[in-house]
Amino acid sequence: MNQRIGYPDGETVRIRTATLGDLPDIVRMLADDPLGATREQYRSPLPDTYVAAFSAIDGDPNNELVVLELLGAVKGVLQLTFIPHITHQGGWRALVEGVRVDSGSRSLGLGRRMFDWAIERSRERGCHLLQLTTDKARPEALRFYEDLGFVASHEGMKLRL
Template structure:
């Protein structure tokens, strides 16, 4: 991918593109609703994220086209001497640019942003069914050091 990618905070106008990317895979197609108009729940989530100074919804753009997205949450912890962590979630790239380095640039941008915010650690999760994603994150230096658990409510 050319270095013409730029990163910026998402706006409400980006929601349709974001949800489209989230829904455009086997797992996402089962849990997202890419309807027209979008369900209001996406706008409510967007407003909650953008009103919280410890959450950032970031898009990667090629010109005016949104080609990638990720959410970064900054969390203070009492452990590690009261350090901060950055959690990367919801990383997706447009099908048209997969395999062209956009995902790598997104993650590198997130790591840099975490450093700017004084974080001592960057963490992320990926579904165990996403074997390609796991290999991708490991190539970028992430290590599977913990077992994650979820309780669906």
């Protein structure tokens, strides 16, 4: 998707489709916490795997990688994936992944802005549900999602391959 998607706030805050040029900022934010530091590789040049993943996401109409800019600088990122299901009468759901706000810009309401956008975008795409997982080692994130109205209704499980 190569369109400007907006959430202007006096031209200081906007949410837009990520570009390849945003990738270093995205990886920097993903690596800038105790969990991300163990699994991401923020260096120059970035490993080719990040570029390949970006290309796959960018080329898939059911994936949207967006960044939040504050005064022209990338300060947030999230990936929104739209998933068709046979359950719920063939309904669609949206999945939020890879949410980060720049560590120096937290507590400014930027995460809430990104989620306001994600919720509205999911409605636009006809989704009946927006879901996410959060690591149990991130209690602040859990509280944030609960404050947004998310409910821990299921037990998530993962199998490392």
